[in-house]
Amino acid sequence: MQYQANDLEQHWLPFTANREFKNDPRLIVGGEGLYMKDHKGGTVIDGSSGLFCCPLGHGRKEIAEAVYQQLLENDYASPFMLSTPGTFELANRVARITPDSINHVFFVNSGSESVDTALKMVMAYHRARGEGHRTRFVSRERAYHGVNIGGISLSGMVKNRETFSSVMPNVVTMRHTWNPDETFVRGQPEHGVELADDLTRFCETYGGTTIAAVFVEPIAGSTGVLVPPKGYLERLREICDEHGILLVFDEVICGFGRLGYAFASDAFGVTPDIMTMAKALTNGAQPMGAVAVGDHIYKTITEAAPENAIEFFHGYTYSGHPAACAAGITVQKIYEKENLFEKSAAMSDYFLDGLFSLRDLDCIKDIRGFGMMGALELKAKGAPGLRGTQAQKDCFWNGLHVKFTGDAGIFAPPFISEKEHIDEMMDKMRKTLESL
Numbered sequence: 497m498q499y500q501a502n503d504l505e506q507h508w509l510p511f512t513a514n515r516e517f518k519n520d521p522r523l524i525v526g527g528e529g530l531y532m533k534d535h536k537g538g539t540v541i542d543g544s545s546g547l548f549c550c551p552l553g554h555g556r557k558e559i560a561e562a563v564y565q566q567l568l569e570n571d572y573a574s575p576f577m578l579s580t581p582g583t584f585e586l587a588n589r590v591a592r593i594t595p596d597s598i599n600h601v602f603f604v605n606s607g608s609e610s611v612d613t614a615l616k617m618v619m620a621y622h623r624a625r626g627e628g629h630r631t632r633f634v635s636r637e638r639a640y641h642g643v644n645i646g647g648i649s650l651s652g653m654v655k656n657r658e659t660f661s662s663v664m665p666n667v668v669t670m671r672h673t674w675n676p677d678e679t680f681v682r683g684q685p686e687h688g689v690e691l692a693d694d695l696t697r698f699c700e701t702y703g704g705t706t707i708a709a710v711f712v713e714p715i716a717g718s719t720g721v722l723v724p725p726k727g728y729l730e731r732l733r734e735i736c737d738e739h740g741i742l743l744v745f746d747e748v749i750c751g752f753g754r755l756g757y758a759f760a761s762d763a764f765g766v767t768p769d770i771m772t773m774a775k776a777l778t779n780g781a782q783p784m785g786a787v788a789v790g791d792h793i794y795k796t797i798t799e800a801a802p803e804n805a806i807e808f809f810h811g812y813t814y815s816g817h818p819a820a821c822a823a824g825i826t827v828q829k830i831y832e833k834e835n836l837f838e839k840s841a842a843m844s845d846y847f848l849d850g851l852f853s854l855r856d857l858d859c860i861k862d863i864r865g866f867g868m869m870g871a872l873e874l875k876a877k878g879a880p881g882l883r884g885t886q887a888q889k890d891c892f893w894n895g896l897h898v899k900f901t902g903d904a905g906i907f908a909p910p911f912i913s914e915k916e917h918i919d920e921m922m923d924k925m926r927k928t929l930e931s932l
């Protein structure tokens with residue numbers, strides 16, 4: 497094949513309308529702080545921290561320097577039966593900010609891998625306890641748990657499932673928590689705790705002892721920031737405890753300060769058995785995810801194996817990659833040194849004021865938000881999602897990046913945002929929606 501500079505044809509873009517994109521490409525060629533540069537020389541403010549990854553903004557020199565130095569010193573070593581010092585330091589730093597009972601961290605390379613790893617940990621835990629008959633998993637409508645086979649088996653998003661015919665069996669799905677009668681709620685809705693009783697009904701239908709785990713995003717992020725009703729997560733925890741079911745929080749978006757606390761489990765005062773995480777672990781600067789598990793999970797699985805034998809037959813070639821650990825360690829140090837989780841909490845009110853100020857626009861169906869995460873949902877026009885896709889493009893050419901899923905635009909500003917940055921994001925969104 498002949499090489500042609502700047503030919504867009506060969507790259508098959510993920511989750512993208514490829515044919516449309518290649519007619520109207522949107523390339524990011526630089527980034528510093530809150531701003532990105534497009535290939536035409538325009539400046540774009542990042543209202544979604546990339547894909548909810550970059551609370552520190554772009555181009556942090558300390559991260560680049562740490563990765564560079566790490567690659568010079570030790571670029572790679574097998575993570576199986578060997579390790580590198582950074583893995584222990586990063587695991588220690590993560591365990592310091594997870595709930596008290598969660599102190600063991602397994603590294604992976606993405607959010608999707610963290611979910612599939614958590615599924616396997618659940619299976620290994622029950623098997624080690626002689627409860628391998630717990631083969632059923634519970635998820636929720638409108639859930640997003642990544643795109644690997646385990647994750648799409650748990651998925652509550654039809655487009656991510658319908659093409660792929662062979663997924664995991666034995667997954668049952670609770671109702672989502674968005675309530676059309678309770679819109680424009682800032683924070684947690686008052687009503688809907690009873691939706692958690694879907695889990696009780698599954699226990700009554702299938703037998704609680706057949707259910708292995710419940711997977712939920714504490715706030716469903718990708719389907720438009722569905723904040724759990726008051727008491728809902730607490731109720732799920734209670735039902736899980738009653739029936740010996742593990743509770744898994746997918747904190748891939750919520751984790752590392754997005755809700756003004758280290759994790760959603762702190763924000764809502766509910767401790768799961770297992771937490772999945774990725775994205776802001778490294779500020780998006782290196783691909784990395786992690787699964788943090790309660791001490792009971794780690795101990796049960798490791799102690800069930802014969803002494804000196806491998807306990808968990810799972811891992812990735814790049815689990816705990818030295819460069820990813822270097823990025824992660826640096827990012828965690830910056831969060832701590834610059835009190836960024838507190839800064840996220842302090843900016844939340846201003847951000848939510850700005851977001852809810854868009855309520856008067858005719859095209860808006862609902863607005864929701866919690867911490868530094870919020871969504872505005874547009875009234876659909878034509879097929880669902882078309883208006884959102886157009887809005888995302890128009891925002892971009894108006895100098896604002898906001899990730900739309902379907903018709904919901906999801907804001908997740910970097911924690912380094914000042915008030916004027918929030919104002920700029922909302923002004924650009926208003927201008928875009930007024931001429932949509």
Ligand SMILES: Cc1ncc(COP(=O)(O)O)c(C=O)c1O
Nearest residue numbers: 606607608640641642746748749
């Ligand atoms: C809650 C949740 N879980 C899992 C994932 C998958 O992460 P990744 O795209 O890194 O595989 C995402 C991605 O947005 C997510 O929001």
